Amino acid sequence: MRDTKIEHTLAKRKQNGYTDLDDFGTVPISEGYFVEPWYNSENGSFYGYDGMCENFCRVIDAHEPYIDVNEMLCGRWRDMLVNYRGDLHYMPNWLKNNPKTQEFMKTSTTLWSKRWDEGRFPYDELKPLQAKYNITSGIDADAHFACDYRIGFELGFGGFLEKIDYYRKINSDKQAFYDAEERVVKAIIAFIQRHIDKLEQMISTEKNNEIRDNLIEMKTVCENVRYDAPKTFHEVCQWTAFFNCAARIYTRDGAGFQLDGLLYPYYERDVKAGILDDEKAKFLISNLLLIDPHYYQISGVDENDKDMTNHLSYLILEAADSINIAMNLTVRVHDNCDKEFLKKAIFYLLKNKNGWPRFCNDKALSEGYMRNNGIDKKTARERIAVGCNWMCVPGKEFPMNDTVKINVAKVLEEAVKDLRNEKVRSTDRLFELFEKHAKIAVEITAKGINHHLDHVWEVTPELVMNLMMKNTLEQGEDISQCAELYTVGIDGAGLAVVADSFGALQTRVEEEKILTWDEMFEALDNDFENERLRLILNSSPKFCQGGTVSDTWAKKLTALWVSIIKSQPMPKGRQLLPGWFSWSRTIEYGTKVGATPNGRKAGTPISHGANPNPHFRTDGAPTAQANGIATIQCGYGNTAPLQLEFDPKLAADEKGVDIVWKLIETHFKQGGTLININILDGEKLMEANKNPDLYPDLVVRVTGFTAYFASLSPQFRQLVVDRFLEGI
């Protein structure tokens, strides 16, 4: 399976070009694959129940069955709806280069690249300020919430149809919704049926008895889950694989679930019945992880603080180890969790150096989330790690998580502009100006969020994920209209740039008086023509060095950020949650920001997530970074992740495990929320940066997600290398 994965990675690189996105578990596009989209809008896109449903059916219908005789689960995805909605950011090269697509783009409207239906739901009045503060508004962002898989496991695809049929009679005015949902489910069932047909054909020609038996078993499983609810461990894995393929085709997103918790009853039952052993269970899990590297959470505690680690938790780690590809497993850490399990998770991190698993802190996340209005402990515990930097209550929450960002380096730029006209120039005054602009930025961001939440059901309803959410089928409404929880995250990007800028100004201009304010403004205007001036600012004390002025500014900025976001009024029970995260857009965000007072040149990347600026300490001490990031947590259940890249030159032995465990344990005791660790082989990383094709299996954790290093763009590879901390 691992070898096939490597082949696919290289083939996809050829077809898609470089990407800075998650691997998503896709397989290469097959020869002759083509979908002609159906556009129902004058602006050349498709919207609403009918538009999304029709095109989902076209794309999934075009997906050939995927069956590998060496695997036990079938189904893979290759293409997604968003590719046909004109977003060139996501459109892969194979689609851009297809002559039919090119022809279509020529004949279609010039407004082809509009995703949001601006004709019906314009937001022109928000755009100037969104641009001014480089806000990623979240308008037209897809998914970024989590399904409650228990609903699907209980009903199966046939059960969905029955539920739709039942509630369409009650909500007679919602026929368009139910029509769309019904067609979506039927298209998924047809997708499964094509696998059954293909399996039958393969069985009829297969000579090898062992392979034939496997194909027969696969066919039986597919037949059992085509309509009915899954009953066995094998079936529940296959059911999940099919659902995930459909969800990915629809929106590329979706999310995983508490993998060990939800699958354990099936495991236990099958083992007792004598139809499953640990080897087969491991194979099925690794097959599931191969099909889709969704964000799955393992371990953690329940609402009564009881450890949820079980035997399957261990098998999941072993399965992941056996396949050792790009994976997004998150281990939830709590004082009551099985320590042996946590150490085993770290052992694999050290042994494979492939960026998995990562770790989240139950205490900080649960207690933080409970500080929001109306959140009890049970709900807080249900809010699991199912995304890049984000958590979600499956089935209940519509958080737009990770889709809304404000580039705070850009906010700083506006504040610095204003400072020029001030009579009294000081960092205190600059902070007041920063506050003024940050408030405007948050206000305009909130308006964008409300615009999205009010209208997204008419633009891109979540027809696949609606199937496993609460209230949706029951009320005949899209999840964006009927979620129990709207705790919407706003992340600030570029904290270290801002904190270091304040620190540099305080140190070099105010205290040491090496530079005057005017000299500093001039240096920014000419983008540090004088390198010495740049270095004077850049060599001042930085965030995460420990006890520096910039560390103090980072804390002050965080307190301000939290207070502005939490005091922003929101309608309809919606609440905003602050966090620090940049996603992988540090390069793109950097291009929007001129030179900054921390000695950063115009257009260069901003700092990553909640991390310090690269080269913040000569020893690059992870403890220094962990200490610093623990102090800038926003405290409402969203994260400010600690992203570590280092080569600890530690063996996967007791000493190595204990050292990494101490790092994780202490950061979490200090209040850290999420740790993404890349334990890397430094030499291999540097070699792979020079010649990525020689290392198609090298996986790095880019932000929250892992990706194949060879698939990343050269610019992004360099960023990973720059973040890399030599030694531990």
Add this chain to the structure above:
Amino acid sequence: MRPLRVQKAEKRKKLVSKGIVADIQRNSIHDGPGIRTTVFLKGCPLNCAWCHNPECISFLPQIMYYPEKCIGCGFCEKGCFSGARVMCGKEMSLHEVMKEILLDKDYYGEVGGVTISGGEPFAQRSFLNELIDACKSEDIHTAVETSLIYFDKDIMSKLDLIIADLKIWNNEIHKQFTGVGNSIIKENFKKINELGVPIIARTPVIPEIEQGIREISAFMKELTKVKQYELLPYHPLGNSKRKALGMDEDKFSIPSAEYMKEIEKYVFIR
């Protein structure tokens, strides 16, 4: 009992002692157990030809020059911000050093802690003594890396771990390559063995020198408090620092994997 305010004032007063510090490295995991902070004190009476930390030989602050970082601004006298001219060694108060050490206290746990290295830490005896006391008063596991050219029963008895080298068995060869004979070092090994403090003994492996590793290993086996005997392959990292200090590069080479394999049998843990 004195009021807390008075106790704190006294504690601060005690921290005014100063030492010449070359560097403080946080998150150090190869200088003793667990996660540690390593404090490098400047100055050493030995002058080992392969020294990995040549900037720690002189007791005086030194300028290290990295020409590749120089931007040619011509304002050296007004301060270098490019990293081309770096002052190695600064006088730090005990308070300043402890402030840095305490930043990572949460990460030390029971296993990790502080390692005071150098140079030869015992060459700054008084500062070392106060630094160890300050660490112990914070319940921090404290180790010293020493050449054992000195023996100081009072200070050494306070330590949780002594990491010490015996670099060459033969006295003359030892003198030739380090500037001093080793008979006093061997004697001091025997003396620290009586203190009850656990010892990690080490030998840097320099392929060009007849070091007598077999004899050193046998010697260490006789000492009951030596919990571990390690061989550290020579690495050339010291050479970039030699260059920055205006010194000639050493001419030693990295031991081959075969050679390290061959002498691996002399390593022990007990």
